[in-house]
Amino acid sequence: MEKAAKYEIDTIYPNDLDEIVAIENVSFPSPWPKRIFEREIEAKNSYKRVIRFSGSVVAYIVTWTIYDEVHILNIAVHPDFRKIGLGEMLLRDCLSSSLEHELKLVLLEVRVSNSSAIKLYEKIGFKTLSVRKKYYSDTGEDAYVMMYELVSENERELF
Numbered sequence: 001m002e003k004a005a006k007y008e009i010d011t012i013y014p015n016d017l018d019e020i021v022a023i024e025n026v027s028f029p030s031p032w033p034k035r036i037f038e039r040e041i042e043a044k045n046s047y048k049r050v051i052r053f054s055g056s057v058v059a060y061i062v063t064w065t066i067y068d069e070v071h072i073l074n075i076a077v078h079p080d081f082r083k084i085g086l087g088e089m090l091l092r093d094c095l096s097s098s099l100e101h102e103l104k105l106v107l108l109e110v111r112v113s114n115s116s117a118i119k120l121y122e123k124i125g126f127k128t129l130s131v132r133k134k135y136y137s138d139t140g141e142d143a144y145v146m147m148y149e150l151v152s153e154n155e156r157e158l159f
């Protein structure tokens with residue numbers, strides 16, 4: 001019997017980049033060009049993943065690790081696969097991987113108008129730390145800086 005198709009989190013490989021760029025282009029007003037993804041997937045010790053469905057890339061996340069901080073640089077889900085939990089699946093996997101690596105803080109910037117992304121981050125437990133005025137040079141829009149403190153279950157029990 002044929003195995004049912006599943007959503008699977010996987011490493012990003014160079015062969016994935018055309019599919020990633022296609023999602024990027026329909027997801028952002030100023031999409032990253034392919035060469036930025038090429039550079040980012042080379043970065044050692046940073047969390048970057050895709051979700052595959054029936055052999056196709058349907059979502060991705062790219063982060064940087066600096067000291068004990070994770071910076072979420074990019075996350076997007078193919079428009080046909082939104083609102084079914086894939087963004088949340090990638091973020092939760094990123095948080096648990098970061099916790100395993102004993103990292104302390106996850107940070108990101110988001111356009112103040114991007115209510116779906118803000119709702120996703122708030123659902124997971126991110127808090128708004130500050131506003132960066134006119135952060136986005138394409139539209140002059142402000143960014144919220146959002147953060148999530150990584151605390152192990154053991155530490156949580158102490159409070």
Ligand SMILES: CC(C)(COP(=O)(O)OP(=O)(O)OC[C@H]1O[C@@H](n2cnc3c(N)ncnc32)[C@H](O)[C@@H]1OP(=O)(O)O)[C@@H](O)C(=O)NCCC(=O)NCCS
Pocket residue numbers: 027028075076077078081082083084085086087088089109110111114115116117119120121123
């Ligand atoms: C933001 C984005 C990644 C969310 O991905 P997604 O897979 O559709 O989100 P999920 O299905 O995992 O949603 C999880 C939660 O996020 C919130 N959310 C996601 N999309 C939403 C929407 N369109 N409206 C309101 N809330 C939304 C909800 O709280 C949702 O939980 P619920 O289903 O229990 O209500 C996706 O919309 C996307 O790719 N947008 C374009 C790229 C982008 O803006 N990236 C973020 C840059 S900072």
